[in-house]
Amino acid sequence: xxxxxxxxxxxxxxxxxxxxxxxxxxxxxxxxxxxxxxxxxxxxxxxxxxxxxxxxxxxxxxxxxxxxxxxxxxxxxxxxxxxxxxxxxxxxxxxxxxxxxxxxxxxxxxxxxxxxxxxxxxxxxxxxxxxxxxxxxxxxxxxxxxxxxxxxxxxxxxxxxxxxxxxxxxxxxxxxxxxxxxxxxxxxxxxxxxxxxxxxxxxxxxxxxxxxxxxxxxxxxxxxxxxxxxxxxxxxxxxxxxxxxxxxxxxxxxxxxxxxxxxxxxxxxxxxxxxxxxxxxxxxxxxxxxxxxxxxxxxxxxxxxxxxxxxxxxxxxxxxxxxxxxxxxxxxxxxxxxxxxxx
Numbered sequence: 001x002x003x004x005x006x007x008x009x010x011x012x013x014x015x016x017x018x019x020x021x022x023x024x025x026x027x028x029x030x031x032x033x034x035x036x037x038x039x040x041x042x043x044x045x046x047x048x049x050x051x052x053x054x055x056x057x058x059x060x061x062x063x064x065x066x067x068x069x070x071x072x073x074x075x076x077x078x079x080x081x082x083x084x085x086x087x088x089x090x091x092x093x094x095x096x097x098x099x100x101x102x103x104x105x106x107x108x109x110x111x112x113x114x115x116x117x118x119x120x121x122x123x124x125x126x127x128x129x130x131x132x133x134x135x136x137x138x139x140x141x142x143x144x145x146x147x148x149x150x151x152x153x154x155x156x157x158x159x160x161x162x163x164x165x166x167x168x169x170x171x172x173x174x175x176x177x178x179x180x181x182x183x184x185x186x187x188x189x190x191x192x193x194x195x196x197x198x199x200x201x202x203x204x205x206x207x208x209x210x211x212x213x214x215x216x217x218x219x220x221x222x223x224x225x226x227x228x229x230x231x232x233x234x235x236x237x238x239x240x241x242x243x244x245x246x247x248x249x250x251x252x253x254x255x256x257x258x259x260x261x262x263x264x265x266x267x268x269x270x271x272x273x274x275x276x277x278x279x280x281x282x283x284x285x286x287x288x289x290x291x292x293x294x295x296x297x298x299x300x301x302x303x304x305x306x307x308x309x310x311x312x313x314x315x316x317x318x319x320x321x322x323x324x325x326x327x328x329x330x331x332x333x334x335x336x337x338x339x340x341x342x343x
Contacts, residue, residue, distance in 0.1 A: 027320065028310075028311040028314040028315060028319070028320065028321070028322070029320065029321040029322065029323075030046045030307060030310060030311065030314075030321075030322045031044060031045060031046060031069065031322070032044070032045070032046070032047045032235070032322060032323060034047075034213060034235065036151050036172035036173070036213065037167065037172055037210065037211045037212050037213075038144065038151075038152070038167075038170050038171070038172050039122075039148075039149055039150055039151040039152070039172050040149070041122060041149065041150075041151045041172075043151070044069070045069035045070065045071060045096060046068060046069050046070050046307070046322075047071065047235060047236040047237065047322075048065075048070045048071065048226065048236070048237050048238075048239065048306065049070070049071040049072065049073055049215060049236050049237070049238040049239070050062070050065055050070070050071070050072040050073065050238075050239060050240075050243050051073060051217070051238050051239060051240035051243070052073035052074060052075045052076065052098075052100040052125055052127055053075060053240050053265075053266070053267055054075040054077050054250060054267070054272070054275075055244060055249045055250050055251060055262075055263070055264050055265070056239075056240050056243045056244060056249055056264075057072060057073050057074050057075035057100065058072075058074070058075070058248060058249065058250050059074065059078070059082070059086045059090070059093075060247075060248040060249075060250075061243065061246075061248040061249070061299065062074065062086075062090075062093045062096065062097045063090055063093060063248075064248055064298075064299050064300060064303070065096065065299075065303070066090075066092065066093040066095075066096040066097070068303055068307070069096065070096065070303065071096050071097070071098070071236070072093075072096065072097050072098075073097075073098045073100055073125045073127075073153070073238070074097050074098065074099060074100055075100055076099075076100040076101055076102060076107065076110075076127075077276060080110070080113050080114055080117060083099070083114050083117065083118060084117055084118070087117075087118045087120070087121070091120065094118070094120045094121050094122075095120075095122070097121070097123065098123035098124060098125040098151075098153060099111060099114050099115060099121055099123070099124055099125065100124075100125040100126075100127055101124065101125070101126055101127070101143075102126075102127065102128060103126065103128050103135065103136055103139040108139075108142070108143070111124065111143075112146065115147060115150065122149070122150050122151060123150065123151050123153070124143060124147065124150050124151070124152045124153065125153040125154075125175075126139065126140060126143060126152060126153065126154040126155075126171070127153075127154075127155065127156070127175065128155075128156070129156065129178075129186070129268055129287065130156075130178075131154065131155050131156050131157040131162060131166065131175075132157060132162060136154075137165060137166065137169050140152065140154050140166055140169045140170050140171050141169050141170055143170070144169070144170025144171075145170075151172045151173065152170060152171045152172050152173070153171070153172070153173040153174075153175055153215060154166050154171035154173075154174060154175065155174050155175025155176060155177075155215070155217065156175045156176065156177050156178055156217055157174060157175075157176065157178070157203070158176060158177065158178045158193075158194035158199040158203065159194070159199075159202065159203070160202050160203055160205065160206030161206070163176070163203045163206045163207050163212070163214065164206050164207075164209075164210060167207060167210045167212035168210070171212070172212065172213065173212070173213045173214065173215055173235070173236065174203065174207055174212065174213070174214050174215070175214075175215045175217045175238070176196075176199050176200055176203045176214050176215060176216055176217060176234075177196055177199065177216065177217035177218035177219065177238075178192060178193050178194055178199075179192065179193030179194070179218075180193070180195075180196040180218035180219030181217075181218035181219070181240060181241070181266065182218075182221065182240065182241030182291075183240070183241065183264060183265055183266040183269065183288050183289045183290070183291060184218065184266050184268075184287065184288055184289075185266070185286070185287050185288055185289055186268075186287045189285045189286070189287050190285075190287070196216065196218060196219035196229075197219075197228065197229075197232055197331070200214070200216045200229055200232040200233060200234050201232045201233055204232065204233030204234060204235070204326075205233065207235075208233070213235040213236070214233075214234055214235055214236070215234065215235070215236040215237070215238050216229035216232070216234035216236070216237045216238065217238040218238070218240070220237065220239055220241075220242055221241065221242065222242075222309075223305060223306045223308070223309025223310060223313075224309060224313070224337075226239070226242075226306055226309070226310060227309065227310050227313035227325070228331075230310070230322060230325050230326065231313075231317075231325050231326055231328075231329035231331070232326065232329075232331070233326045239306075240264075241264065241293075242302065242306070243299060243302065244262070244264035244293045244296075245261070245262045245264065245293035245294055245295055245296040246262075246296050246297065246298065246299040246302065247297060247298050247299065248298075248299045249262055249264075249299075251263050253295055254292065256292075259294065259295075260294070260295035261292040261293060261294055261295055262292070262293055262295055263290060263291075263292060263293070264290070264291050264292075264293045265288060265289065265290035265291070266287065266288020266289060266290075267288060268286060268287040268288040269286055269287070269288030269289060269290050270286045270288075270290070271288075271290040272288065273286065310322070313325070314328075317329055
């Protein structure tokens with residue numbers, strides 16, 4: 001086309017490019033299929049996970065996410081009766097949810113009761129703030145021995161050596177991330193943490209060498225961050241703050257000065273500790289904050305935004321499938337990733 005002849009030809013070119021981009025986005029395959037090292041179980045779906053926080057890891061969230069083949073790590077504070085009711089009314093969701101547990105004896109007893117009552121539930125999320133303990137490694141071994149055919153997620157850690165230790169102890173998927181969460185204050189209170197992108201790159205390399213998998217847990221504030229986590233080698237990406245404030249999150253809508261909000265807080269925050277164990281123990285500090293998130297309506301809109309951004313990422317870098325994304329990306333250190341003129 002000779003653009004100088006008429007603006008109409010240029011407009012036609014732009015229209016064609018736009019239509020081609022839309023077509024390519026529709027062709028991008030975001031589904032992944034994984035066979036896990038220890039459970040030998042096969043998973044198929046879009047590997048994005050709602051975090052097992054009590055505001056986001058809800059049964060209501062799972063009902064919506066499972067329609068898109070997204071995953072939900074259900075928080076550990078639901079009762080056995082709650083689980084039975086959910087399983088009876090929404091059996092189609094069970095292949096896309098995990099039962100969460102801490103590492104205490106009471107946690108293990110409750111987990112066993114849930115898994116024995118609901119045989120179709122095949123995923124376990126063992127979640128502790130600090131995965132660097134011999135006790136936690138032994139706990140993972142105990143759960144693996146008790147449930148040899150279940151897929152176990154375990155964490156959190158941020159180094160390749162500990163990823164390998166947990167995989168060899170029986171875990172299938174390792175949760176990676178200490179301190180990057182939007183309501184996490186671990187780095188402020190303790191000085192402990194690891195840059196999330198670097199952690200994902202290093203831990204993915206270690207996990208994949210053993211045919212294991214990782215979850216990038218924390219640090220995503222926009223769809224572009226989700227794409228970067230996958231580009232860095234994460235098999236799954238876990239979101240908390242990005243899913244907060246929706247109808248499917250627990251808690252009542254708060255109205256202040258004509259604006260609506262919902263509470264969102266870290267599971268090591270003062271709010272969560274008071275709610276479940278009577279408060280923060282005197283020998284430790286709270287490692288989470290409580291915030292009022294603007295009310296955001298139905299989570300469907302956010303899911304479409306994230307998936308649409310991810311498809312577009314793949315078209316930009318020439319990946320026909322999400323599986324190819326990590327082989328099509330190069331990371332460059334910058335001081336600013338977007339213009340702040342109108343923010």
